[in-house]
Structures are given as structure tokens and as C-alpha cells.
Amino acid sequence: MIRDLSDDEARAALPLKWGEVEPGVIPAWVAEMDYAVAPAILDAVGEAVRRGTTGYPPFGDLGLGAAFAGFAGRHWGWAADPATSVVVSDVVGGLRLALEVLAPPGPVVVPLPCYPPFLQVVEVVGREAVTVPSLDLTAVADALAGGARTILLCNPHNPLGTVPTRAELEALRDLARRYDALVVSDEIHGPLTLPGAAFTPYAVVDPGATVVTSHSKTFGTAGLHCAQVLTPDHERLRAVPHVQNLGFSPLGIIAGLAAWTRTDDWLAALVERLEGQVALLGELVAEHLPDARWTPPSATYLAWLDLRAYGVDDPAAAALPHGVRLAPGQDYHPGLPGHVRLNFATSADRLAAIVERLAAALRT
Ligand SMILES: Cc1ncc(COP(=O)(O)O)c(C=O)c1O
Structure with missing residues (x-):
């Protein structure tokens, strides 16, 4: 019931989230989902x-x-x-x-x-x-x-x-x-x-x-x-x-x-999908960002990652040249270094690439 948008569809549907990144960069910043809108609403x-x-x-x-x-x-x-x-x-x-x-x-x-x-x-x-x-x-x-x-x-x-x-x-x-x-x-x-x-x-x-x-x-x-x-x-x-x-x-x-x-049925499917995304994110973080500190969210499609162990003040800025746009933690807590907000309402493939690219940025 939850349909992943292709890159082209997402670019058309989400002019801010997808329009404000260079081609090849995966946007995981603004809180919008890379899923098709519920059919009842579109109708x-x-x-x-x-x-x-x-x-x-x-x-x-x-x-x-x-x-x-x-x-x-x-x-x-x-x-x-x-x-x-x-x-x-x-x-x-x-x-x-x-x-x-x-x-x-x-x-x-x-x-x-x-x-x-x-x-x-x-x-x-x-x-x-x-x-x-x-x-x-x-x-x-x-x-x-x-x-x-x-x-x-x-x-x-x-x-x-x-x-x-x-x-x-x-x-x-x-x-x-x-x-x-x-x-x-x-x-x-x-x-x-x-x-x-x-x-x-x-x-x-x-x-x-x-x-x-x-x-x-x-x-x-x-x-x-x-x-x-x-x-x-x-x-x-x-x-x-x-x-x-x-x-x-x-x-x-x-x-x-x-x-x-x-939309009650669609919402139930969305929540189930997001629960799966949290589990997937947990596996990806454990594998690629073992020193990250975070509490898997109980709500939203946003994860708050404490990456201070990697010694990079602005991980979102470091990740951009590696092809992922994240929301910088200091936007949410002025002066706080080493945090990012990651939007995981996307496809499994993109989520894997987001975490891998962030990890690559923190290794360099
Ligand atoms: C807590 C919170 N309030 C408000 C908004 C924005 O809502 P709106 O676009 O309706 O102003 C957001 C968007 O992410 C949000 O996370």
C-alpha cells in the first residue's frame, strides 16, 4: 500500500526536498516522505x-x-x-x-x-x-x-x-x-x-x-x-x-x-513501513556507524544521531560532498556540534546509501 517514489517522481513531487540538491545527492534533510500520497487523498x-x-x-x-x-x-x-x-x-x-x-x-x-x-x-x-x-x-x-x-x-x-x-x-x-x-x-x-x-x-x-x-x-x-x-x-x-x-x-x-x-488503512501501512525503516536504520548504523549514539525514534520518520565520537563538528556539511544531504544538528540546538537529523522515510536502497555515504564522510 506504501509505494516508493522513483527519483524522477520524487523530484516532481517534492520541489524543496529533491529540488534543492544537486543531481546524485540523496536528500534526507526536510521532513517529507519519498512515498506516493495516499490514493484517497490524491483522488x-x-x-x-x-x-x-x-x-x-x-x-x-x-x-x-x-x-x-x-x-x-x-x-x-x-x-x-x-x-x-x-x-x-x-x-x-x-x-x-x-x-x-x-x-x-x-x-x-x-x-x-x-x-x-x-x-x-x-x-x-x-x-x-x-x-x-x-x-x-x-x-x-x-x-x-x-x-x-x-x-x-x-x-x-x-x-x-x-x-x-x-x-x-x-x-x-x-x-x-x-x-x-x-x-x-x-x-x-x-x-x-x-x-x-x-x-x-x-x-x-x-x-x-x-x-x-x-x-x-x-x-x-x-x-x-x-x-x-x-x-x-x-x-x-x-x-x-x-x-x-x-x-x-x-x-x-x-x-x-x-x-x-x-486513510486509516493506509496510515496503518505507513506506520508499519516506518517501523521497518527504523529496524533497517538500526542495522545500518550498527554496521557502518558503530560509534554513533542514538535512540531509535518512537514516532516521526526522523532520527537524531549523535556522531560526536567521530570528531567532526558539522557532519551534515561533511556528508554533502559524499552525496547525501542531512539536516545539521546545530539548526535544532544552536551551538551543538556533531549531530545530524536523518529522514528515513525513503526506499531501503536509498537509506542504505545515506548511511554508507555519511559513514564514508566521517572516515575521511
Ligand atoms: C514539529 C513540526 N512542526 C511544524 C512543521 C511544519 O509544518 P507546516 O509545514 O504545517 O508549517 C514541521 C515540519 O517538519 C515539524 O516537524
């Missing part, structure tokens, strides 16, 4: 294009909130209220809107490492970021005691691939409540939780939280621009001027309706 979007659905999106959401609530209930037992869902252009746009409109005054806590736009979005909205080690509640408590009133959570985590337990989320909630702080949880990777881990939507433990999510990462629909913010404060988000929340597309909403309602 829905293709049909909409053929109908000429190229106009502005409606004021409503065409049922996207209800479709997501159905998905969240089936998969995670989260009874999300469809009325709390506000459509936005993408997850980063949703984070920005949440910070601009909902975040109480004060600095924003950003656990490191983090998806790079977390730090950028805090800066763009004119807030101060207080960085803390990931899930270090003592550091979060210090930041809150120092005046921070918003916490940006990545659940599951990019780049670590970790899935916080319910108990960990409850501990964070208790801390946030003590300071009346808002938690904004980016849950774009939630559907990509692998067997053995259990994803807990943060709103299940804290209904006062704001969750930002999208079908884009799981279903390969980022270019269609559609994400959702779910918040008890949805009226405030709906009241913003148009210029503050624009850029989502009716095709993205149509893709989302199909993703949340008609």
Missing part, C-alpha cells in the same frame, strides 16, 4: 481540481474540525470539540497566531533541541525565548519562576522522535497551572507514533491548552496549506483580521477531509 484533490475548485476558501471549514475530531477519537480516544478547530495555513502559521493572540505576556519557554521555526516564530512575534533542556521540568519551573508564561511543546518530538508519556504531560500541566501558563502543543507528528509507544494528545490532560496540528506531515500534503489550531479560545482566533490568518487553501481542506476520514 479527492484530483477530483476537486478537475471540478475547478481553485477559488478562495470559505469562512467555515467544510467539516474539517469534525473530521479531525473523528480521527482523534478513533486513534487516541480524544473527544475533541469540532467547534474549537480554527483553520490556518500551516502549523508554523498556527503557532505564530497562537503566540500573537493567545499567549500571556512574558517570555516563551522553548525546549531544546527544537524544530528550528520554534525559535524563529518566538522572535518574529517579538517575544523572548527561554531555552531549556527537553522535558527538564526543573528548568521549565525556573523559567516560569523567572516570568515566562507560555511553553512550546513538540508532542511527539522533532528531532528527538520521543513520545512523552501521559505522566510526563501531567507533570508539565501541573507546573504550567501553578503559574497560569499557556501550553501550545505542536502535534503534527501525532499520527506517526510507532508501535510500542502511545501518543497522548496534550489536550487530553489539559483541556485549556492550545494544540496545533495538520495532516501535512503524515500524508505528504504540506504544499496544499492547511492546518488546524484547536483551542478553547477559538473565538479570539476567529476574530482576528483576515491579514493575521490567511493562506490556507480549499484544496488543503479537501485533502484534510480525506486524510482524517478515509
